[in-house]
Amino acid sequence: MGLDIKIPIGLMFSIFGIILTILGLVTNGDAEMYAKSLGHNVNLWSGLFMIAFGAFMLLTSTLVKKKKEE
């Protein structure tokens, strides 16, 4: 149906991933902020996971497939 859903999914999670990774890096070691999550830097690891997931979606989408065929 025209649009490959992997493209918006990939883009959105990549953006979320980058935002949370940066936030995680900037606030790394902020004991007060991460007291809630028992000291784990949840922003950093969620962020990295989402970048990986977003990249996987984009790499398997028609965006990349079309390029290869050309």
Added chain:
Amino acid sequence: MQTTFTLGTVDWAIIAIYFVFVLGIGWALRRHMKDASAFLEAGRSLPAWVTGLAFISANLGALEVIGMAASGAKYGMMTVHFYWIGAIPAMIFLAIFMMPFYYGSKARSVPEYLKLRFDEKTRGFNAFAFAIMTVFASGISMYALALLAQVILPLNIDWNFLGVHIGEFDFYLFISAMIVLVYMVLGGLTSAIYNEVLQFFLIVIGFLPLVIIGLTDIGGMEGLKANLSEEMMHSWKFAGSADANPMGVTWFGIIMGLGFVLSFGYWCTNFLVVQRAMAAGSMKAARKTPLIGAIPKMLLPALVILPGMIAMALTNIGALELPLKEGTMTTDFDKVIPVLLMKYMPVGVLGLGLTALMASFMSGMAGNVSAFNTVFTYDIYQSYIRPNQADKHYLKVGQWTTVVGVLASILTAYLARSFNNVMDFLQLIFAFVNAPLFAAFLLGMFWKRTTGHAAFWGLISGTTSAAIHHGLTLPAGGEVGIKGGYFAVLQTYPSEMAQNFWTAIYAFSAALLITFLITIVTKRTKTDEDLKGLVYSLTPRIQDESEHWYQRPVVMAVIVGIMALVLSIIFW
């Protein structure tokens, strides 16, 4: 106890970006909405993994997420029955036995299948009941979203618009309704399905950190076990007698009521979910849809039920205090997810979790609106109001139906807010209408003799017996009225759930019996030729030997079935 969220800029940014993508998907799809089929049936062109995820996501609306977490807190592990016995067998049955008829018959909706298989009145009955039901379901979803949003994200809105007071409830209601309206008018069913896929990944990725941190805090599964009563940790062990388990149900009620009648009635005949499979690009993809959906479906309890159990265990050791329902002394279990998000999630992942929650509310609305569109346009408008128009005409009607559907849902949301009992009453009526539905399908699909009169009167008598059974029974502690017993109280069930299960069992049995009896005394009106592709014995078997063995639906079904069985044994 803090009950509102303090959001950071990052949280708001994540919510805003999500809305941009939701609307962007609709915008990108608008060029492809060239005919009614593209708008109302997604052009029957989607891959199986997309329809498969949408299949379970359409059911994973707000009421489901909030309700199942609440049920996890109240009843514990027994809630998994709604995901395993109460979903997987029906999904397998749909894929293997029913999809060939639905997809192969070229019917565009479940009511249309009923018209092809039986007759006009059976279709009409189902179409009208379903159309009303979807509007109400979408309205209740909106109401739940606005209600939760005004409590957890107060914006201090107090506006006056032409003399009408607009508070937070109204604000959230209209914003969410408008967003759904825009992306549905632009992209139709495809838009709804794509957003359901997006929502599925958001729920998984947004709730996973919450569950991991929560489980770590309570000390893993061992800690959970140590701090919850034993009945809360087993799904079957205490199902021998209704007094022994917190749900007040027995294994027979679970298997026959939930696992057979209610589950098959929902997953195999409710157009909201069946529509997703019918949007697949091929018969192969359509049959795989429920099977692909079944795998995440059976793992979802970890994300929606487990938080409830964690919250209860934390409450037991005094580490958490669940809020009370406004103005009462009873615990508000519906707040489990928001309370845990507040407790464990710092700025950043908090925005992600809230976005996941909002996504599930909105797709709950959109899913119902998309099913309403199709049934209204094809089965009501095209059948009874204006048949034989050009395709473009029905495309327009479909788009306007979206507007009408959303507006009607807004009205319903206000109705739900003003009269709590009206909602209970309507849900009860729908339960009565739904329970006998599978009986008509079962006989219709596997017995070519079944007649239209028989199916119609079977449905009517099934609905009537559901009402009679409900009117003669009461759950323990319930008052005569909306809970039942309005004719007389002949029997008292240990719980409302047990009463529901038995109402369904009676409705189904009555429908099956009456349909059978009337079939015997009425003449067949459809010949074998008419019923080709609609009845099992008159439809050529689908050959899938050409596929890789692991891609054949039957093999996939066996694997899915074994997985569900293994899970049930582990958490018995």
